[in-house]
Amino acid sequence: MAKAASKVTAFKTSDTMLIENARAAMKNAYAPYSDFKVGAAILLKDGRVFTGCNVENASYGLTICAERNAIFAAVAASKRKPEIVAVAVLNHRGVACSPCGACRQVIAEFGPKAVVSYLGAGGIVTRTMKELLVDGFELK
Numbered sequence: 001m002a003k004a005a006s007k008v009t010a011f012k013t014s015d016t017m018l019i020e021n022a023r024a025a026m027k028n029a030y031a032p033y034s035d036f037k038v039g040a041a042i043l044l045k046d047g048r049v050f051t052g053c054n055v056e057n058a059s060y061g062l063t064i065c066a067e068r069n070a071i072f073a074a075v076a077a078s079k080r081k082p083e084i085v086a087v088a089v090l091n092h093r094g095v096a097c098s099p100c101g102a103c104r105q106v107i108a109e110f111g112p113k114a115v116v117s118y119l120g121a122g123g124i125v126t127r128t129m130k131e132l133l134v135d136g137f138e139l140k
């Protein structure tokens, strides 16, 4: 018998700041091919917030997601490995859209205990990385 579906944790009003940062970044998305603009914001343990948007390319496979752009910006601006405590993701169509598998793996690298808020079918949902990425890849 399969284990019960993971629970959706309550959205906290303290997450509003991160959501608003994601919304602002979303407006800068470069998505001429899909017309699907995504914005992400990450909160680091040291209190810094980084944002990213999706950036598409005529060679579709080169497109990169908002979440990874935010994380890579944080890495570029950090002397030490950044530690992600929370992530927020929004899209301009207002449809349910959780982080893709590649982004989940990258979030896990820098925030294995992070909570991730995104637009679900019934509004914003918040899940832990353990819920979003079961048995993620680790190189040890």
Ligand SMILES: [Zn+2]
Binding pocket: 065, 066, 067, 068, 099, 100, 101, 102, 103, 104
């Ligand atoms: Zn992604």
